[in-house]
Amino acid sequence: MDAPEWLSENYIQEALRVHHKDPGLHLRSMHVQPAMGKGENYGGVLTRVKAKYQLSRNQQRLEKCMIVKTSFEDDPVASAIMAPYDVFNREMQIYEEVLPKLSELLREIDDTDELFATAIHVDYKRQLLIFEDLSERGFVMANRLHGLDMPHVKLILRKLAKMHATSAVWNERQNGCLEKYDRGFFNRYTDNYSPYFVGSLLACAEYVLKNMPDYRFYADKLKALAPHYMEIGKRCFAVTPGQVNVFAHGDMWVNNVMIKYDPKTSEPVDVRLIDFQYSFWGSPTLDLHHLFNTSLQEPLRLAKQDILFQYYHGIFSDVLKRLNYGAHPVPTLHMFRQEVEQKRFFAFHSACVIQPVMINEDTADADFNSLMGEDERGLKFKYSVYCNSRVQKNLSNLLPLFNRRGLLDVNQAD
Structure with a gap:
């Protein structure tokens, strides 16, 4: 399954602002791709996100790779079974x-x-978790x-x-x-x-x-x-x-x-x-x-x-x-x-x-x-x-x- 449409640059920017406690953080770029192939996972939608961003406090430029895990919200059959x-x-x-x-x-x-793994962001409304991408380590x-x-x-x-x-x-x-x-x-x-x-x-x-x-x-x-x-x-x-x-x-x-x-x-x-x-x-x-x-x-x-x-x-x-x-x-x-x-x-x-x-x-x-x-x-x-x-x-x-x-x-x- 593809990443949900609302997983946008604005969403990732806000999540990183909360994580870094920096409301002025600016997302410079974001690359999104599936984190696992078909048949590798049946428990949700996993997306790999690579974000480049800049902190407002000291203008430091950072790069972070993350795994975004979301529910089957776009599939009513799967959602009903899992509920x-x-x-x-x-x-x-x-x-x-x-x-x-x-x-x-x-x-x-x-x-x-x-x-x-360390959780970077938790969103109960969207049923979303963002983790550190352990592959970077x-x-x-x-x-x-x-x-x-x-x-x-x-x-x-x-x-x-x-x-x-x-x-x-x-x-x-x-x-x-x-x-x-x-x-x-x-x-x-x-x-x-x-x-x-x-x-x-x-x-x-x-x-x-x-x-x-x-x-x-x-x-x-x-x-x-x-x-x-x-x-x-x-x-x-x-x-x-x-x-x-x-x-x-x-x-x-x-x-x-x-x-x-x-x-x-x-x-x-x-x-x-x-x-x-x-x-x-x-x-x-x-x-x-x-x-x-x-x-x-x-x-x-x-x-x-x-x-x-x-x-x-x-x-x-x-x-x-x-x-x-x-x-x-x-x-x-x-x-x-x-x-x-x-x-x-x-x-x-x-x-x-x-x-x-x-x-x-x-x-x-x-x-x-x-x-x-x-x-x-x-x-x-x-x-x-x-x-x-x-x-x-x-x-x-x-x-x-x-x-x-x-x-x-x-x-x-x-």
């Missing part, structure tokens, strides 16, 4: 009120790690089709563990202030994502039935699961009393991190977490299941998850202890692994419903309306993502595994 999730207002609030507090908590323990987006190796995923887990731990502490200190964020992908207010989630589950079942004759048993189980799918997801997302719940990212995959590489070795050295539209209060393990089952290279997903859960737990528990968290016992590794299993339905969902869309290479119909549509175009698109050879290999490896863990059963325990 109950309230993603844009909540994300603006998160950038203004939540993320800066989490960063402050890290500084309490002399941890200078930066976790997030050497950060880039990893290739969603290649997947993440061990150095990449450990960097992300380090940041995620610190975000989760500081959020648990902040919520404790502020009398449950983060518990109002209860609108993740599965929530008690809406089933508007059902056409995507259940539609993709049925498309998966249809593909398996037609093309994987030895797996017909699994296709039948997927079809039987469909009427119960959204309720199982809601139970998975429900807060479990007695556990350390956190402010979870909610959509943790390769396209929602920016990575900086060492120019000499090409090794990843830093990461920033971005895109908090679906953040929610709940189990930290849901972010890990989502990341591991959408974005890891296959040898890691199949053989190294135990190592990665342990790595995350070490950082998570250490930050909780250093910040004197006391609302619940800091989980032992054994307790944490029990929670991992309790929430593993989201691993199945992320692997079999979400990842096929994320690694789709045919972008002709890759847009929000195809994802949510129940018309011929939408059904065709959802079926087409399972025609990917990589998706087929994943299904052949993972469906038996998920079935052995009871995740294809209708009567799953919550």
Whole structure:
């Protein structure tokens, strides 16, 4: 989708005047282009803006690159579907009120790690966020089709563990202030994502039935699961009393991190977490299941998850202890692994419903309306993502595994 018409030079000039607290700031020029290609993002409209401007106080000339994120305001169908999730207002609030507090908590323990991009301007009326363009500081987006190796995923887990731990502490200190964020992908207010989630589950079942004759048993189980799918997801997302719940990212995959590489070795050295539209209060393990089952290279997903859960737990528990968290016992590794299993339905969902869309290479119909549509175009698109050879290999490896863990059963325990 194109940038909205009202995203003009006057608008950017006013936003920069507020940011710099300089009412006389003068915008000299502005260049606008899409920030992401088709099929790379389904959660809003992202526009890259390069602005050249002059401060009035000292006549200093500056240049700033920014990412402008806007809602689907020009698409009534997308707007209606997204409305109950309230993603844009909540994300603006998160950038203004939540993320800066989490960063402050890290500084309490002399941890200078930066976790997030900086918000430059927030506009609730227009449902718009302007961020620093991290690419100007050497950060880039990893290739969603290649997947993440061990150095990449450990960097992300380090940041995620610190975000989760500081959020648990902040919520404790502020009398449950983060518990109002209860609108993740599965929530008690809406089933508007059902056409995507259940539609993709049925498309998966249809593909398996037609093309994987030895797996017909699994296709039948997927079809039987469909009427119960959204309720199982809601139970998975429900807060479990007695556990350390956190402010979870909610959509943790390769396209929602920016990575900086060492120019000499090409090794990843830093990461920033971005895109908090679906953040929610709940189990930290849901972010890990989502990341591991959408974005890891296959040898890691199949053989190294135990190592990665342990790595995350070490950082998570250490930050909780250093910040004197006391609302619940800091989980032992054994307790944490029990929670991992309790929430593993989201691993199945992320692997079999979400990842096929994320690694789709045919972008002709890759847009929000195809994802949510129940018309011929939408059904065709959802079926087409399972025609990917990589998706087929994943299904052949993972469906038996998920079935052995009871995740294809209708009567799953919550």
